[in-house]
Amino acid sequence: MIPIQSISYPIFFENSLQELHKFILESKYSKVFILVDSNTEIHCLPAVQEALKDIDYDLIEITPGEENKNIDFCIGIWRMLLDFGAERNSLLINLGGGVITDMGGFAASTFKRGIDFVQVPTTLLSQVDASVGGKTGIDMDNVKNIIGTFTQPKAVFINTRFLKTLEEREIRSGFAEVLKHGLIYDRSLFNTVKMAGPIGLTDEIIYRSVEIKNEVVKEDPFEKSLRKILNFGHTIGHAVESYSLSHDRKPLLHGEAIAIGFICEAYLSSKKNGLRQAELEETVEAIKAVYPSYNLRKENYPALLEIMKNDKKNNGGQINFSLLSEIGKCGFDLYCTEEEIFESLDYYISM
Numbered sequence: 526m527i528p529i530q531s532i533s534y535p536i537f538f539e540n541s542l543q544e545l546h547k548f549i550l551e552s553k554y555s556k557v558f559i560l561v562d563s564n565t566e567i568h569c570l571p572a573v574q575e576a577l578k579d580i581d582y583d584l585i586e587i588t589p590g591e592e593n594k595n596i597d598f599c600i601g602i603w604r605m606l607l608d609f610g611a612e613r614n615s616l617l618i619n620l621g622g623g624v625i626t627d628m629g630g631f632a633a634s635t636f637k638r639g640i641d642f643v644q645v646p647t648t649l650l651s652q653v654d655a656s657v658g659g660k661t662g663i664d665m666d667n668v669k670n671i672i673g674t675f676t677q678p679k680a681v682f683i684n685t686r687f688l689k690t691l692e693e694r695e696i697r698s699g700f701a702e703v704l705k706h707g708l709i710y711d712r713s714l715f716n717t718v719k720m721a722g723p724i725g726l727t728d729e730i731i732y733r734s735v736e737i738k739n740e741v742v743k744e745d746p747f748e749k750s751l752r753k754i755l756n757f758g759h760t761i762g763h764a765v766e767s768y769s770l771s772h773d774r775k776p777l778l779h780g781e782a783i784a785i786g787f788i789c790e791a792y793l794s795s796k797k798n799g800l801r802q803a804e805l806e807e808t809v810e811a812i813k814a815v816y817p818s819y820n821l822r823k824e825n826y827p828a829l830l831e832i833m834k835n836d837k838k839n840n841g842g843q844i845n846f847s848l849l850s851e852i853g854k855c856g857f858d859l860y861c862t863e864e865e866i867f868e869s870l871d872y873y874i875s876m
């Protein structure tokens with residue numbers, strides 16, 4: 526599997542940890558830092574240590590979980606960088622899932638006006654999505670990714686062997702983004718992914734999924750147009766995720782919430798963007814086959830709408846959607862009324 530070239534950096538697949546080693550030796554950084562959470566420290570750091578045997582580095586560890594992707598933990602990272610004497614010419618290696626790659630990317634892109642960072646994604650979700658494309662960020666007041674930057678990493682190193690220690694629920698969460706890449710861009714990928722299911726995913730599927738994400742972000746790095754299609758399912762999905770984070774004892778994972786968004790937004794696609802009924806049903810079936818239903822209640826609708834109103838993608842006070850016209854094709858900058866949004870939530874409940 527040859528490296529994929531992104532906007533300004535390579536995405537390595539094969540021998541990726543050896544490539545990381547080579548990259549560090551060639552780049553001559555004054556200091557190297559590795560950011561982990563307590564899970565990636567146990568499951569992923571040993572392989573990285575083995576590959577980087579002759580490289581000195583300092584370790585920064587944070588507590589895992591979306592609830593910690595916030596300014597307080599980010600200050601913790603900045604403080605550690607300062608205490609360890611990080612300079613402009615330092616490198617931060619983000620070794621973890623999307624929380625680590627997003628928050629580590631944000632901390633690096635703002636520390637001393639920006640130091641280099643690379644992504645070593647260790648969850649399915651971060652491999653096929655979060656580590657590619659240069660969106661960094663943190664949440665605030667339960668609004669997802671509301672603070673952040675567009676900053677490209679210097680390289681991405683994907684090693685699918687890391688997925689072996691990932692919990693099945695986390696695989697299912699990442700699977701949502703793989704399904705999305707098929708739904709918005711590649712009908713034949715969607716067919717393959719649907720058949721494979723979360724535990725049948727192959728390296729080839731993961732590679733193709735990264736290729737799609739990369740093709741889209743290369744075309745439109747700052748999300749002025751085409752990149753918006755990656756937000757399919759995310760307007761409602763993010764609202765459900767934020768709501769669940771602040772209300773549920775066991776909150777939904779990102780992909781689980783986005784899967785709810787897919788059903789609602791596939792419904793809106795059929796109302797507003799010509800998605801045929803048969804393809805709406807096919808989409809819903811593919812999602813229902815993998816994700817348990819979530820107890821969405823009518824009395825939560827106003828709170829969900831409030832969250833959607835804060836979405837970064839909105840324009841002129843209208844709530845912005847990316848909606849399928851068919852499986853494999855997606856439009857963007859489509860607006861739905863509150864009534865239509867509530868109808869789509871009703872549709873989810875009726876499923």
Ligand SMILES: NC(=O)c1ccc[n+]([C@@H]2O[C@H](COP(=O)([O-])OP(=O)(O)OC[C@H]3O[C@@H](n4cnc5c(N)ncnc54)[C@H](O)[C@@H]3O)[C@@H](O)[C@H]2O)c1
Pocket residue numbers: 562563564565568569589590591594621622623624625627647648649650651654655656657658659660661669670687688689690691692695698699779
């Ligand atoms: N920047 C982007 O373009 C983008 C795109 C999609 C999602 N995201 C963000 O990604 C985040 C979700 O990412 P995630 O699903 O990877 O969550 P995560 O980073 O919280 O990781 C999930 C869990 O798996 C553990 N873990 C990680 N790697 C492991 C491994 N190899 N073995 C065992 N356990 C491991 C983590 O410690 C954590 O407990 C969200 O914050 C979302 O907003 C960003």
